[in-house]
Structure formats: structure tokens, C-alpha cells
Amino acid sequence: MKTKTLKKNKVNVVTLGCSKNLVDSEVLMGQLKANKFDVEHEGTGDDHQIVIINTCGFVDNAKQESIDTILRYVDAKKAGEVEKLYVTGCLSERYKKDLEKEIPEVDAYFGTRDLPKILKTLKADYKQELVGERLLTTPQHYAYFKISEGCDRPCSFCAIPLMRGKHVSVPIVELVHRAKTLAAKGSKELLLIAQDLTYYGLDIYKKRQLANLIEQLSDVEGIDWIRLHYAFPSGFPMDVLEVMKNKSNVCNYLDMPLQHISDNMLGSMRRGITKQKTIDLVNQIRDKVPGIALRTTLIAGYPGETQKDHEEMLQWVTDTKFERLGIFTYSHEENTHAHLLKDDVSEKIKKKRADAVMAVQQEISLIHNQQKIGKTYKVLFDRKEGDYFIGRTEFDSPDVDNEVLVKAEGDTYVRIGDFANVKITSATDFDLYGVLEA
Secondary structure: OOOOOOEEEEEEEEEOOOHHHHHHHHHHHHHHHHOOOEEEEOOOOOOEEEEEEEEOOOOHHHHHHHHHHHHHHHHHHHOOOOOEEEEEEHHHHHHHHHHHHHOOOOOEEOOOOOHHHHHHHOOOOOOHHHOOOOOOOOOOOEEEEEOEEOOOOOOOOOOHHHHHOOOEEOOHHHHHHHHHHHHHOOOOEEEEEOOOHHHOOOOOOOOOOHHHHHHHHHOOOOOOEEEEOOOOOOOOOOHHHHHHHHOOOEEEEEEOOOEOOOHHHHHHOOOOOOHHHHHHHHHHHHHHOOOOEEEEEEEEOOOOOOHHHHHHHHHHHHHHOOOEEEEEEOOOOOOOHHHHOOOOOOHHHHHHHHHHHHHHHHHHHHHHHHOOOOOEEEEEEEEEEOOEEEEEOOOOOOOOOOEEEEEOOOOOOOOOOOEEEEEEEEEOOOEEEEEEOO
């Protein structure tokens, strides 16, 4: 047992999973700091009295990572390196009773909407006036910006509604206030996130209001880029594209997870769209906003996916030439509609199919990047790594997309968090190299 003194009211918040979880952690940390807690995000020191793990429960790999992290801190608690251990987030929301039974060493488990309960347990006040305030874990110049919580979509493979509940939009006036607060603290880029951006407003305004929201956010002084993540294809509000086209600080970028293209798969997945409607939608988006970067996410090995379905998706990816693309192997999630189906595609074949799609995308990405050689782009610089300053164009989101590398040599210098014009001199599959332009 350790005899060293743990620092009273020092909290380490550990975040697993997606950017939506990260925002939740940032809000929690903002509340704790206002309550005079000494709070760190994924701190490496060993003097934290309290650890709060914000878990992910989305797919098998994420669930396993969450459980492994909990067990690691249980061992730390047994060794006297931590006094109190709390677990919150999606895994805890979904499997609270099982976790309490299997890992009783955790002091308390909380769900995805239990922030006031967590604070009460820590003898902290829930400060209503701080709603929307956060302690950013990202570099100060960009922030993930959650506009709603939960999801009303019936997708067969997705457990998100089980963990996050029904769709709840944050009112526009509140979001504009939050954006102004972030801008005042130095945030230049807002990455709009939600389980489904395109459903925004239907619950509180009785109509889709994403375009109106973006227009109002784009008027916030200091916000140079607004980026759209996680749009749903069925019922996509086309007026969003008009705002994108007319507002210079709305990035020509759209993240729209399409999941598959085979009608057989789309029907079983309960996506509410067909192959032809998907193709038409992509064409319409590109027609309305020429030069837009489309990011999508796909699923390999969904129950019943045949080799023909896979080849159909492969051909579609080849033909469509998405600017950005990622793919998951299917995870059989209990209590989802797809769990009633037989998980009949082996893990080996799932991986093989996913690899085949990414091999095609790698070639497409290289061609897209080579077409940028000799052109100049506005780049936002995120960090310096080794001999390079590393940034992004408006067509790239942090962590998931391409990066622009500028060699730090001679008089070459940029300040992290600033924009600069970069002329592209060479390209690889997923990276661009360039030099600063005066």
C-alpha cells in the first residue's frame, strides 16, 4: 500500500471514444474547476485523489478498451495510488448493473446525462450559470461544438439511442452564446457535432433549423471556420448547402456517414434511403458546392452481406471518389434491431473487405492530393512535430483527415493556432507537403 499523500480534490478525467464524449468531459471539467477542484485531462502524475473515466460503449473494441481502462485504475486504487474511482459515459449508461456486479471496486457508476449527480457525489455544486462553459482539451484554436444530444433514427446496427436517448436540440440562442464564449477565449474553428446534425431543430422548432443555426454561428466574430460532422443522408436539408456556398467561414466540408450502397444492405440497416437516392444526393451536393470535400464512413460485414454486396460497395467507392473515407467492421450489438439477425460474416472476411475498400480509397486519396500540387491553400496550424509545422486545410478535420506539413527550416516559422497560406509542393496518400507563401 502506498503511503504517499494524494492531493486532495485533484481530479484526473480520462476520456474514451468520440468527440461527443470529449465535449462531455470538457463540460464536467469546467464545472469541477468552478468548484475549486484541481482538474486535469488524462494527467500522467500519480497524485490524483479522484479519477473519473468517461467510457465508450459503441462497438466491441471500444467497450473492451473502456473495461481495460477501468480495471487499470481499479488496480491503481488497490495500490493506494487513487482514493476514489468513478465511471460515467456510454458504457456505464448501457451496462451499469452488470458493471456494478462485475467491478464493484468502482465507487459509483453514472450515465450519459448524470452530470449533476456526479457533482453532487463529489460534494460540488452544479453551477447553472456555467451551462455551456468548458475546459478545452483540444488546442485552444479549435473546439468540438455539440448542437444536440441523442438520436431518433431507427438504424438497425446502432446502440447510440440506448446510451444517449432521444434527440434533444440545444436552442440556437444558447449555441450562439456558447460560440461567442469560445471565440472570446481564442477558438477560431467550430467543429459541429451531434449524433445527427440534420435532425437539428425538429424537436424544439418543429422544422429543420441547421441552416439557420449555421448562418447565425457564422456571424460570430472570431469564428473563421465552421465544419459539419455527422449528417444523415435521408431528409438532408439542402438549404445548408446554400449557407455553405454563401458564407466564407463555413468550410466546404461535409461528413455524412452513408454506411453502405447495396439496396439489400440499406434496407436491412433501416437507413431510409436507396442506392439511387444516395447517388443522386452525392451528385446534388457536389453540384451545389463545387469543390466540396465529402467524408463518409462505411460498414463492412453487416449480417447477410454477400460478396456481391461487398463488390457493389467497392465499385461505388471507386466511382464516387470520396475525398475522405473511413470504414468499420460490423459489431453485433445486443438490444439493437440487427442483433436479431445472424452475425454470419466472419471477422476475417469483415477485415478483408474493409481492407479492400481502404486500398481503393488510398489510391483515390493520392490522386486527389496530387491534384493539389502547385496550388496554394489557407492552412490552420495545429502543432509542431519534429522538424515540421503541421496544419490542415478547410477540407480536413483534426485526427481523421489529411494534414499539411511545412518544414521548419531557415526563416520558416508559424505560430500554432494561426492561419497561413501554403503552396503545395508534393503529396503522399494522406499528407500534403508545402512551403509558406508571403
